[in-house]
Amino acid sequence: MFKNPFDYRNRLSRGCPCGQHESQTAHDAELRAHAVETAANVEKTYENLVAQAVLRQIFPVDAHRRAFLQCLGGSTAAAAIASVFPLATATEVFAQSGALEKKDLKVGFIPITCATPIIMAAPLGFYSKHGLNVEVNKAAGWAVIRDKTINKEYDAAHMLSPMPLAITMGVGANAIPYTMPAVENINGQAITLAMKHKDKRDPKQWKGFKLAVPFDYSMHNYLLRYYLAENGIDPDTDVQIRAVPPPEMVANLRAENIDGFLAPDPVNQRAVYDGVGFIHMLSKQIWDRHPCCGFAASQEFVKQNPNTYAALLKAIIDATAYATKPENRKEIAEAIAPANYLNQPVTVVEQVLTGTFADGLGNVIKAADRIDFDPFPYESFAVWILSQMKRWGQIKGDVDYQKIAKQVYLATDTTKFMKEAGLTPPASTTKSFSIMGKTFDPTKPDDYIASFAIKRT
Amino acid sequence: MSSNLTLRASVLSFVIFVLFIAAWHIATRQIGSVATMDPEYAKLMGLTATTGKSAMPGPFDVAAKIWEHLKNPFYDRGPNDKGLGIQLAYSIGRVMLGYCLAVCVAIPTGFVIGMSPLMNKALNPFIQLLKPISPLAWMPLALYTIKDSAVSAIFVIFICSLWPMMINTAFGVSAVRKEWLNVARTLEVRPLRKAFTVILPAAAPTILTGMRISIGIAWLVIVAAEMLVGGTGIGYFVWNEWNNLSIVNVIISILVIGLVGMLLDQALARVARLVTYPD
Numbered sequence: 001m002f003k004n005p006f007d008y009r010n011r012l013s014r015g016c017p018c019g020q021h022e023s024q025t026a027h028d029a030e031l032r033a034h035a036v037e038t039a040a041n042v043e044k045t046y047e048n049l050v051a052q053a054v055l056r057q058i059f060p061v062d063a064h065r066r067a068f069l070q071c072l073g074g075s076t077a078a079a080a081i082a083s084v085f086p087l088a089t090a091t092e093v094f095a096q097s098g099a100l101e102k103k104d105l106k107v108g109f110i111p112i113t114c115a116t117p118i119i120m121a122a123p124l125g126f127y128s129k130h131g132l133n134v135e136v137n138k139a140a141g142w143a144v145i146r147d148k149t150i151n152k153e154y155d156a157a158h159m160l161s162p163m164p165l166a167i168t169m170g171v172g173a174n175a176i177p178y179t180m181p182a183v184e185n186i187n188g189q190a191i192t193l194a195m196k197h198k199d200k201r202d203p204k205q206w207k208g209f210k211l212a213v214p215f216d217y218s219m220h221n222y223l224l225r226y227y228l229a230e231n232g233i234d235p236d237t238d239v240q241i242r243a244v245p246p247p248e249m250v251a252n253l254r255a256e257n258i259d260g261f262l263a264p265d266p267v268n269q270r271a272v273y274d275g276v277g278f279i280h281m282l283s284k285q286i287w288d289r290h291p292c293c294g295f296a297a298s299q300e301f302v303k304q305n306p307n308t309y310a311a312l313l314k315a316i317i318d319a320t321a322y323a324t325k326p327e328n329r330k331e332i333a334e335a336i337a338p339a340n341y342l343n344q345p346v347t348v349v350e351q352v353l354t355g356t357f358a359d360g361l362g363n364v365i366k367a368a369d370r371i372d373f374d375p376f377p378y379e380s381f382a383v384w385i386l387s388q389m390k391r392w393g394q395i396k397g398d399v400d401y402q403k404i405a406k407q408v409y410l411a412t413d414t415t416k417f418m419k420e421a422g423l424t425p426p427a428s429t430t431k432s433f434s435i436m437g438k439t440f441d442p443t444k445p446d447d448y449i450a451s452f453a454i455k456r457t
Numbered sequence: 458m459s460s461n462l463t464l465r466a467s468v469l470s471f472v473i474f475v476l477f478i479a480a481w482h483i484a485t486r487q488i489g490s491v492a493t494m495d496p497e498y499a500k501l502m503g504l505t506a507t508t509g510k511s512a513m514p515g516p517f518d519v520a521a522k523i524w525e526h527l528k529n530p531f532y533d534r535g536p537n538d539k540g541l542g543i544q545l546a547y548s549i550g551r552v553m554l555g556y557c558l559a560v561c562v563a564i565p566t567g568f569v570i571g572m573s574p575l576m577n578k579a580l581n582p583f584i585q586l587l588k589p590i591s592p593l594a595w596m597p598l599a600l601y602t603i604k605d606s607a608v609s610a611i612f613v614i615f616i617c618s619l620w621p622m623m624i625n626t627a628f629g630v631s632a633v634r635k636e637w638l639n640v641a642r643t644l645e646v647r648p649l650r651k652a653f654t655v656i657l658p659a660a661a662p663t664i665l666t667g668m669r670i671s672i673g674i675a676w677l678v679i680v681a682a683e684m685l686v687g688g689t690g691i692g693y694f695v696w697n698e699w700n701n702l703s704i705v706n707v708i709i710s711i712l713v714i715g716l717v718g719m720l721l722d723q724a725l726a727r728v729a730r731l732v733t734y735p736d
Contacts, residue, residue: 122535137688147601147606152604250702270702338538339697340535340537344700363498
């Protein structure tokens with residue numbers, strides 16, 4: 001992997017972020033070559049998919065098809081069929097089911113690893129493969145990303161998965177119908193505490209702590225509150241929870257303004273990297289495979305640009321599928337760490353994505369599923385989030401959980417596009433899950449809320 | 458005598474500078490305590506944790522980084538990573554646009570207020586109320602109503618640099634000497650001509666003082682505004698480097714912001730000298 005430094009023929013230069021290439025250009029060239037390769041693979045999937053459909057039409061009985069192929073040979077058969085049926089054109093038509101209404105798009109993101117699929121789709125060429133010219137723009141905070149998407153400066157954006165629900169209902173913003181057709185990441189968050197609290201590992205000792213979460217309408221807020229409440233700490237009276245933008249968290253932790261936070265990565269790992277804090281627990285220990293951030297667009301955008309929206313969503317689904325493979329994680333870390341995207345040291349991003357990380361207390365921990373990527377927006381996720389919004393008094397009165405969940409989390413669209421991309425979507429759009437040993441039944445959210453001792457209803 | 462004073466002052470400046478750098482160097486030099494750690498673990502940690510290096514950069518780190526920026530100030534690696542020169546150009550462009558708009562509005566309005574005691578009394582409460590509002594307080598309102606972050610940033614510059622200019626213009630115009638106005642009246646000079654040939658030259662030094670205060674404020678505001686809206690500009694650069702906890706780059710931006718602010722101020726000071734007159 002690294003060149004022999006004692007060989008006079010080798011030039012040792014640190015021209016690129018990963019250190020394996022002589023210059024940034026060489027680094028980029030290899031990334032591009034790789035992207036083309038993956039693009040070609042997906043093309044192949046579409047080609048096979050279309051060819052399959054055509055062959056099935058010509059030979060309704062599979063034995064006939066096999067006999068035909070046997071006597072002609074696969075490639076001759078393909079050529080023979082191609083002479084009467086334009087396979088290539090059909091593939092293209094399939095991959096791009098209609099003319100794109102808009103090719104130049106702006107997509108906003110917050111520089112955290114949750115945004116990995118959205119960010120990496122740019123340097124690794126997933127957007128361009130679907131005929132889109134996407135500029136990914138870094139935004140300064142969740143409120144800004146919300147306002148810029150509402151103002152249509154961004155066509156689509158990276159949002160915390162409760163945000164589209166909150167915007168749709170008009171909680172903390174004007175009510176605008178919003179959609180979230182894909183979850184980006186599952187897991188990938190952690191509770192980090194300041195070094196001085198390294199002996200206080202039991203949350204019951206946390207009374208009086210000042211804790212930070214990235215936003216009021218975030219999974220982080222709901223998970224932290226859930227975790228504290230399960231441990232008998234009232235999140236509103238026993239501790240103070242504030243919303244602090246992720247970039248400011250490490251600085252605040254160092255300045256001892258806060259005692260800890262439940263934050264997205266790479267913030268947690270960065271606190272460890274700088275020796276400011278330690279990772280108390282990963283969010284997957286609270287709820288394994290919980291959703292975190294999502295890919296959101298206004299309903300207006302989806303309705304006005306159905307083909308662009310489809311292409312964009314397919315690009316995100318492809319990127320997510322690529323990101324979920326452990327063998328690709330190192331490459332992704334290198335692609336998204338530079339200043340244009342996350343602006344973090346490569347080793348920090350790599351520790352988050354590969355799951356082999358320093359915990360800040362001297363241990364190297366291996367948790368391959370520290371973060372994972374699964375685009376499917378289960379409607380039951382939305383129902384759980386709504387139940388927590390109600391539990392903590394962010395929304396009042398009766399809530400039509402299922403209707404809002406269906407309207408915002410476009411699980412049916414995701415199912416369709418996942419199938420088209422050759423992936424297997426789950427059979428049902430809802431699922432039951434358990435959080436800290438307590439099972440959540442998505443059909444009875446109100447009973448669920450009532451079952452908690454600490455709540456604000 | 459005066460050249461002697463200048464010389465002594467610059468020697469003193471230099472000494473202060475050297476002392477400052479030396480103090481800075483010594484303060485950031487010391488190595489903190491380091492716990493022994495497993496090499497496997499150490500590889501995953503940053504320099505502050507493994508070598509006890511101070512998180513605050515020393516003057517030489519900053520100098521090296523400045524050199525790096527100077528070598529390549531105009532690089533462009535995508536929408537979120539541009540060279541320091543490009544970022545500065547964006548910021549100066551925004552400031553100039555907002556500031557020029559403010560000049561176009563503030564000076565005529567200031568004239569009207571200064572020439573008419575009635576308008577002065579009537580508008581005074583509004584100006585006094587709007588003047589002390591922080592630029593960042595305008596930002597959410599601007600984003601919400603204008604619905605465009607680039608225009609919002611310019612609007613915030615505009616609204617914040619408006620008041621000092623308006624107040625100074627009004628003051629300068631109303632403080633024009635009675636004798637001069639009376640002379641103009643005896644010569645039966647028409648109002649428009651009176652405004653341009655008598656009042657404007659007389660009030661020019663005060664107006665320029667207002668403009669100088671305003672450009673300072675505009676430059677202060679742009680950094681905050683860009684930190685909020687993101688995208689491009691020196692304020693965004695500070696924010697982006699803060700994300701990376703890169704104190705070196707934050708210090709460099711502070712230096713650059715100071716330098717550009719000083720240059721803008723000096724430019725207006727020079728113009729002000731052109732229009733001053735001995736009484």
